[in-house]
Amino acid sequence: EVQLVESGGGLVQPGGSLRLSCAASGITVITNYISWVRQAPGKGLEWVSVIYSGNGIHYADSVKGRFTISRDTSKNTVYLQMNSLRGDDTAVYYCAREWFGESNGIDVWGQGTTVTVSS
């Protein structure tokens, strides 16, 4: 069974940093597109970032320069380092597998981890 499990969320002050983790099982992060998608309270989905084979990386304009996505293949884990956090970064952060073959879409979602940016 393919599973993504997020961790690392919590309460952080504006301007602070946090690192989220996404541990994968049933798939290998190095051969898949692994994304972060967030959802602010009562709001819609916002695509944040992706990492894929060959060190392909992309970011949403809203987080470029503040967030960094990376992976540790030995731990089969993807990370999202979030710096210079702001109130509008408050959200549930989902780790997700982007599939670009048959069933072109996000076909696996984690349960989400909550990030709250507040003083």
Added chain:
Amino acid sequence: EIVLTQSPATLSLSPGERATLSCRASQSVSTKLAWYQQKPGQAPRLLIYDASNRATGFPVRFSGSGSGTDFTLTISSLEPEDFAVYYCQQRSNWPLTFGGGTKVESK
């Protein structure tokens, strides 16, 4: 980045009625568009891929159409379990983007 505009924001309908949801892209995405269904407290679930292909587990009352910049999700006859929020996502250009969502609520 490509902006997706969904309309209406809220659709108030009764079970058995037809729901028509729209997603418009700021530039062509060909047919590289997906739809997701999200229920309260749950992660989204892939519903439609490549604009018109139904994902595993969803019944035939769900259908998608469109190409280029204009897309439609249709639910032919609403069942109680269909009341949810629906999002479109373009998968043509990085960064990938989502629409703002349409909430289908029970009248």
